[in-house]
Amino acid sequence: MTAYGARVREHGELPPFPAGAEVDGTHVAVTAAAILRASDITSFEIGAIFNI
Numbered sequence: 001m002t003a004y005g006a007r008v009r010e011h012g013e014l015p016p017f018p019a020g021a022e023v024d025g026t027h028v029a030v031t032a033a034a035i036l037r038a039s040d041i042t043s044f045e046i047g048a049i050f051n052i
Contacts, residue, residue: 016031017031
């Protein structure tokens, strides 16, 4: 996440998937899981963020 943030600051916003690529639910789930794992966010914290 830190590296991605630094890259965005240097080069502007970067899309999570290549332009024109077909993206299905599996791609989204894998990407979201990787982001959560890298952020070390627990399910309890996610619930608190969304007030559930």
